[in-house]
Amino acid sequence: MTEYLSLLLFVAAVGVLLMGYSVAFSLAGTGLLFAGIGAVTGHFDTVFLEAIPNRLFGVMNNEVLIAVPLFVFMGVMLEKSKIAEELLDTMSVMFGPMRGGLGISVTVVGMLLAASTGIVGATVVTMGLLSLPTMLRRGYDPQVATGVICASGTLGQIIPPSIVLVLLGDVISSAYQQAQLDQGIFSPETVTVGDLFLGALVPGLLLVAAYIAYLIGKAIFSPHTVPAIPKEERDGVTNLGARILKALVPPILLIGLVLGSILGGFATPTEAAAVGAVGAIALSIFNGSFSLNIMKEVMRSTTQVSSMVFIILVGASIFSLVFRGYGGDDMVRDFLTDLPGGVWGALAMVMLVMFILGFFLDFIEITFVVVPIVAPILLAMGLDPIWLGIMIALNLQTSFLTPPFGFALFYLRGVAPDSVTTGQIYRGVIPFIIIQLMMLALLAVWPSLATWLPEIVYG
Incomplete structure (x- = not known):
């Protein structure tokens, strides 16, 4: 009976979310409501609620999660100080002479x-x-233009250093330790954010290369859809070398410094994120676009995003405790282990469920709610934690790109001119969805794409 109540709890939480209520309060509210109902009816042991303070204290003391506001600050500063805009203009001029060059620069x-x-x-x-x-x-053909923008925008799910991988790394690490404890294994071995960064590097770069290859193919077989920048416009550009040095080199150095310090073991993700935040300020000063007003906007945006992430984590912690109190994790484990096909059947089912949930929930909710439930089960069945984390990130990236509910499509629809139809946006992303699915299949067939680099670096 209690296991069915855990299923009803999950359905109720999704239903409340679809009604438009705040994610964090929906998760915490439904969790506490079902805990109260279960306590009255005798189906829930309130001792699980006593663990809430320790969970919340653990969130506040988690040094890895401090990287979240710092990485957000770094990204927002690069955006607000017009560094990204100048970078795009310079890249457009660089690739302008070739068909598809503007798409490649994007x-x-x-x-x-x-x-x-x-x-x-x-x-x-x-x-x-x-x-x-x-x-x-x-x-440019509106379908090609919108498809490139949506697909490039979702690369934040897989390209390190990424907030998604920071959050996922923390959850996967906890899930890996839980899976070991469930098997009676007491080992200090764990999974770090740096492991996921390394694991995501090869698949992420392959994905970018596949996007560029598609645009080159369009330039060859449908040149009218991706024209080059007119010669007279290119001729009006002066000091191209200086523009490239000023616009392109500093951001690449900053990202390389942040990522290199983590992968090289010189800094923790939190320390590297702090370097990135300070570096973003230095770049904006170097670019001549720093001001107190921009600083205020960046701090405001950083506070809003960071508050959203952490309050969702609090709500998800309460929800997962109540879900476990009803025996929901045991029900999920029995369901996955009884599926035909063994571990591959279980993995396929989890990926399908996450893909569908990605239509309605952001990656933060899925990472904090769904992954802690299913990851320990899959890891106990023998899957590599780094490979599983990259598969989840790539799967969610594909989900956010897929019509009719993909988040990236709605974001672009909100800023696209009226001349661009929703149908054009939907049709434009289809080739990139195919590329994503091919990359997901490639990673499933060759897990070493994600595990090879961490094994070399960390032995």
Whole structure:
């Protein structure tokens, strides 16, 4: 009976979310409501609620999660200080002489912006405002233009350093330790955020390369859809070398410094994120765009995003405790282990459920609510934690891109001109969805794409 109540709890939480209520309070509210009902009816042991203070104290003392506001600050500063805009303009001039060059520049800048921001909505909206009018004005097919922007914006899910991987790394680490304890294994071995960064590097770069290859293919077989920048416009550009050095080199050095210090073991993710935040301020000063008003806007945006992340984590912690108190984790474990196909059947079911939930929930909710439930079970069945984390990140990235509910599509629709139809946006992302699914299949067949680099670096 209690296991069915855990299923009803999950359905109720999703229903409340779909009604439009705040995610954090929906999770915490439904959890506490069902805990109260279960306590009255004798189906729930309130001792689980006594663990809430320890859970919340653990969240506040988690040094890894301090990296979240610092990485957000770094990304928002690069956006607000117009560094991203200048970077896009310079890349456009660099690739302008070739067909598809503007699309390639959008992909590369989207990758850099996604790596620094790590938030799908912020990247898609920024790229939509900066590049979509330019691409349309220069004769790009609206489907190609919108598809490139949406796909590039979702790269923040997989390209390190990424907030998604920071959060996922913390959850996967806890799940890995839980899986070991469930098997009676007491080992200090764990999974770090740096492991996930390394694991995501090869799949992420392969994905970017596949996007660029698709644009080159469009330039060859459908050149009218991705025209080059007119020669007279290119001839009006002076001091291209100086512009490239000023716009391109500093952001790449900053991201390289942050990522390199983590992967090289010189700094923790939190320390590297602090370096990135200070570096973003230095870049804005160097670029001549720093001001107190921009600083206020960046701090306000950082506070809003960080508060959202942590309050959702608090709500998700309460929800998961009540879910476990009803025996929901045992029900999920029995369901997954009884599926035909063994571990692969269980993995396929989890990926399908996460893919569908990605239509309605942001990555933060899925990371904090769903992953802690299913990850210990899958890891106990023998899956590699790094590979599983990258598979989840790539799967959610595909979900956010898929019509009719993909988040990236709605973000772009909100800033796209009326001349661009929703149907064009939907059709534009289909080739990139196919690329994503091919990458997901490739990673499933060759897990070493995600595990090879961590094994080399960390032995």
